[in-house]
Amino acid sequence: MKLKERDLEFNFSNAVDAIVFDQMKDKTADNYHGVAEMHRVDFVVELEEDIIFVEVKDPGNPKARLEGLQKFYGELDDGSLAETLVSKYFESFIYRWAEDKLEKPVHYLSLVTMDEELLGNLTDGIVGKMPPMNKPVPRWKKQFVNNCQVFNIDSWNENFPKWPVRRV
Amino acid sequence: MIDKISLENFTLFHDLEVDLCPKINIIIGENGTGKTQLLKAAYGASSTRQQIDARSNDEGVIRAKMTERFIKLFLPLDDKLGKLHRNGAEANSKVFLNYSDGKSIELGFHNNSQSVTVKGDGQLEEALAAPMYMPTKEVLSFMKGFSGLYQRFDLSFDQTYQDICLSLDLPEIRADELQEKAKWAIDKINDVVGGKFVFYGGGKVTFKSQNNEYSANVVAEGFRKAGMLGRLLETGAIQPGISGTLFWDEPESNLNPKLMEMLVEILLELSRQGLQIVLATHDYVFLKWFDLLADDKKGDEVRFQALYRDDGKIKVEQAEDYKSISENAISDTYSDLTKAQVMRNMGGLGK
Numbered sequence: 001m002k003l004k005e006r007d008l009e010f011n012f013s014n015a016v017d018a019i020v021f022d023q024m025k026d027k028t029a030d031n032y033h034g035v036a037e038m039h040r041v042d043f044v045v046e047l048e049e050d051i052i053f054v055e056v057k058d059p060g061n062p063k064a065r066l067e068g069l070q071k072f073y074g075e076l077d078d079g080s081l082a083e084t085l086v087s088k089y090f091e092s093f094i095y096r097w098a099e100d101k102l103e104k105p106v107h108y109l110s111l112v113t114m115d116e117e118l119l120g121n122l123t124d125g126i127v128g129k130m131p132p133m134n135k136p137v138p139r140w141k142k143q144f145v146n147n148c149q150v151f152n153i154d155s156w157n158e159n160f161p162k163w164p165v166r167r168v
Numbered sequence: 169m170i171d172k173i174s175l176e177n178f179t180l181f182h183d184l185e186v187d188l189c190p191k192i193n194i195i196i197g198e199n200g201t202g203k204t205q206l207l208k209a210a211y212g213a214s215s216t217r218q219q220i221d222a223r224s225n226d227e228g229v230i231r232a233k234m235t236e237r238f239i240k241l242f243l244p245l246d247d248k249l250g251k252l253h254r255n256g257a258e259a260n261s262k263v264f265l266n267y268s269d270g271k272s273i274e275l276g277f278h279n280n281s282q283s284v285t286v287k288g289d290g291q292l293e294e295a296l297a298a299p300m301y302m303p304t305k306e307v308l309s310f311m312k313g314f315s316g317l318y319q320r321f322d323l324s325f326d327q328t329y330q331d332i333c334l335s336l337d338l339p340e341i342r343a344d345e346l347q348e349k350a351k352w353a354i355d356k357i358n359d360v361v362g363g364k365f366v367f368y369g370g371g372k373v374t375f376k377s378q379n380n381e382y383s384a385n386v387v388a389e390g391f392r393k394a395g396m397l398g399r400l401l402e403t404g405a406i407q408p409g410i411s412g413t414l415f416w417d418e419p420e421s422n423l424n425p426k427l428m429e430m431l432v433e434i435l436l437e438l439s440r441q442g443l444q445i446v447l448a449t450h451d452y453v454f455l456k457w458f459d460l461l462a463d464d465k466k467g468d469e470v471r472f473q474a475l476y477r478d479d480g481k482i483k484v485e486q487a488e489d490y491k492s493i494s495e496n497a498i499s500d501t502y503s504d505l506t507k508a509q510v511m512r513n514m515g516g517l518g519k
Contacts, residue, residue, distance in 0.1 A: 014518075047517065050514075050517060107513070107514060115491075116499065116503060116506065117452050117456070117498075117499065119506070120502065120505060147509070147510065147513030147514045149506070149510065149513070155503060155506050158503070158507070159506065159507060159510045160510075160517075160519065161518070161519055162518050
């Protein structure tokens with residue numbers, strides 16, 4: 001199943017279902033989101049036994065404009081990018097819960113087109129703000145988020161050969 | 169300026185050629201790929217006559233002193249030169265340096281040689297062009313009495329430690345001879361470490377802040393490391409455009425990542441003033457600062473040399489851009505971390 005976020009095309013070859021989650025324009029579409037006030041991830045992909053939420057940021061796009069890049073790196077620097085990525089997960093999670101479509105463990109994978117060496121820091125920034133804030137919670141029966149990790153195109157393709165991504 | 173380093177059958181190297189640029193050269197590679205050996209070989213072979221303590225340029229004296237130099241720099245088993253010959257190699261060991269002014273030096277020996285053969289003068293007669301080697305460990309905390317002990321006893325420190333202690337203990341050069349950018353670097357270091365290291369001779373070093381004087385030992389190790397660079401500029405042991413190549417093995421060790429930015433800024437500026445620098449590093453942050461601070465408009469030049477093993481041999485991949493290195497052990501480590509997390513948390517999903 002192919003999904004596109006601007007120039008980046010993903011093929012979730014073994015997905016049961018895969019939707020563009022932040023569909024805000026076409027009110028007649030099945031995947032119309034309709035709550036502009038809520039943050040939302042780009043895709044929701046359902047696999048046999050897991051769900052993945054996917055968020056895409058493309059500062060490495062050769063066509064990226066200077067103002068956009070300055071904004072992106074400013075937000076990366078002051079931590080607000082990590083906060084936004086957390087909000088996107090949170091509010092998408094609530095939305096899917098309300099749709100009654102959250103029976104499987106959820107992974108949160110972000111694709112951010114920058115040097116791999118910088119991705120770990122962003123991953124740590126996001127995980128640190130996700131409940132349960134890196135603490136064990138004895139009363140919890142489920143994980144709020146399973147794998148939460150940031151990739152670039154190369155590391156995504158290397159780790160997920162069944163879900164190739166390419167710039168089109 | 170060293171143009172080319174060539175090593176044949178020397179220690180672990182079969183046949184390696186490294187072309188240096190006149191400014192910043194960064195050697196990367198996994199442990200055991202010979203980064204330190206490469207640095208020391210080039211340092212040893214670019215020594216001046218004064219550095220090897222040869223009173224005359226008589227061939228026999230030069231050969232004996234250069235042999236002693238390599239033994240003290242590499243500390244081979246039983247102090248035998250032949251142990252530096254690559255195990256199993258049939259041909260001679262060779263250490264060859266070519267300079268941008270056309271000069272060269274070639275040292276050669278075999279596994280049963282008592283002394284090296286020396287072809288060419290290299291930098292032997294260039295007293296002012298002495299190279300400098302900064303070893304991995306800082307020395308300010310133990311330099312008091314170190315030189316005396318080093319000469320009298322068989323210490324397990326290689327000679328780079330003695331050399332640096334002697335250079336740090338030199339008197340300061342005259343203020344009017346101190347280059348503007350060297351002074352700028354010294355001030356910048358003092359500013360960041362919040363004081364100044366004071367050298368009393370005989371290896372005694374203290375640290376003076378605005379109101380107090382302390383033992384250098386109570387100061388953070390990273391500050392002591394930065395302090396060494398400041399002092400070498402003060403004594404003129406490093407004089408851009410005049411002194412020889414600066415070799416620095418793992419500048420990042422014990423350095424707070426925040427000091428790295430300052431250090432890289434200083435090294436770039438010194439290279440602009442004519443200092444050739446060769447660094448060996450494992451640290452991504454350090455490399456990234458070079459990537460971010462190097463400025464083409466100021467004529468900066470940074471060349472990466474990645475050492476790697478291929479079919480039992482050490483090879484080198486050269487690149488002007490860090491990202492284009494395929495044999496990149498530092499970058500591979502990040503990739504391994506990414507994979508390990510995916511494997512732990514997602515198992516075979518997506519595979």
